[in-house]
Amino acid sequence: MIHRVLSTIVLAASCGAAAAEAPRVASVEVVIGARFEDEGGPADAPASPLNAPFGLDFDAQGGMYIVELEGGRVRERTPEGVLRVMAGDGSTGSAGDGGPAVQATFNGMHNVAVTKTGQLLISDTWNHCVRAIDLSSRTIDTLAGTRQAGFSGDGGPARDAQFDFVMCVALTHDQQRLLIADINNFRVRDVDLRTGIVRTIAGNGRRGAPEDGQSAVDQPLVDPRAAAADSQGRVYVLERGGHALRRIDLDGTIRTVAGDGTAGLSDGDRQTSRLNAPKHLCVDDSDRVWIADDENAAIRCYDPRSEALTTVLGRGTGDATLRLRHPHGVCWRDGVLWVADTRNDRILKVTFAAD
Template identity: 25%
Template sequence: MTILIALAVIFLFRLSYPLPGRIYRFAGVPGSSGYNSDNIQATAATLNIPTGVRVDNRNNVVYISDYNNNRVRVVDCNTTIIKTLAGTTSGFVDNVSPSASKLSQPMDTVIDPLTQQIYISDSANNRIRVINKTSNTIKTIAGSGSTSYTQNVLGTTSGINLPGGIAMDSRNNRLYISEYNTYRILYVSLEDGYIHTLAGSANGFDGDGGLAVNAKLINPMCITVDESRNMAYFCDTGNNRVRSVNLSTGIIQTIVGTGSTAYNGNNIPASSVNLNSCKGLAINVPENVFTIDRFE
């Protein structure tokens, strides 16, 4: 497994296209933030702290969590036109069409490859929302709006404290949620709608080599799943580490980071590298893990 470290880019999303090794602006206006319009070229549209990007290869579109615009935007990669998928202004409106809904600082999106439903981490509403493309409606599947978490109950009856990154697990039919304001990674069973704890029992750092539900975490931010290996990876942001959970055994391990924040170079073992508030995570087919590292 290879670990790769990258830098975050704010207000611009860029894709290496069409020439490998070169970087291109994909959406956003350099030096500008806010919301100016929809149904225009993505490079002419202003964004406001975009926090999540998801590529939908099946439909050849890219979803952007436009955090401070309280919208989820979508770019058609064939035309490069951007439009709003969900959200209008800050607030909460449910069981309506996505275009009539209200979101509050959406942090992340993920697509179910089997059903094509789109899940949204509606962070300031403390809810997880889902868009059913067939019925063209949005509804809540987890979170009551409160911040008080109760496990092993219907997801809509439990509170969630600032959901951050989310990840789809088709193998186990689960949706994972990083609860950024606390110390937990949660999951919703998409079979019965119940919410459970995957990792985290208290604030701090502890638990490597043991059951993830007993481990200590601080402000976990992002999560991704390798279904082929039945593994989940997440940024334990407050501990400056990337950790993994074996979904077959429930065991947690640190795979990147020492806990220290001072930059100590590249081309060293992942277990020896220092990270500083890592906040982004992705994997690809050869089992490379990419994380966003922040140094100031």
């Protein structure tokens, strides 16, 4: 394991109708993986132990959990820095429920969320379900989905419901609900973790861009790739093919807050900002939204106070030498942004200058 610190300061930027200073990167550390030669690293940097890391999250003790899309494993990095396999035998399948997680098989894991009660929740995408690992017993089970692609089950037990490509999962701020990006059903759904009941909170099953100010459940969605909630209970929906960030407000209506629907890279407000196939998002302690903008090889930040989208890392911003390659996962913890730099097979720790 190599630890490299890439010190940098990103220039403050203002954009949108209400000017706002962009978060200023103080340092970028490669926590797992390496800095490459064209980034100023060694020519003989060792191969990363990770294989296409897509999503990551932390437990209450600071342990990090990483899902590998192509490796078929869940990796655990202890607070002491020890990296080990905690789930998955590396093969493709859907076996293992009721037994040790390390012997289970998965099919295209894209994301992970850890509850305060010690459950590791995994979007087992091409198995069309959410798997749950008990961190005490290290056993695995299915939380939601029948493993058969389809749409059914709203109003009933999540385990009996059908999904079609569970792309990403995320916990609400109070951890009482699990948000599920049900991409091929063009819906965002959630599971009440107290009752196990599933429902749709956005999308009517048809593909298309939603109309601002209308009921979220009555509007189409292009392709909801990920969803995350802020501290107020508002839910942000990220669409890869829609090249947009949308928000479900507390009254149940939906509107686009960033991205004009055309692929591109530009900062600004709703009318001027552009994204290019964004893959994942998270919300920080100030309710800012962080976006892994995949095809732009950049990390973007949407600030709801200024209603502005800003490029913070990548493409020469935030660090002049850092080269992101298809970043897919972002996670905010204790004032630090963690990035799964997927095609570089590495995990980055990004710290920021004080406001």
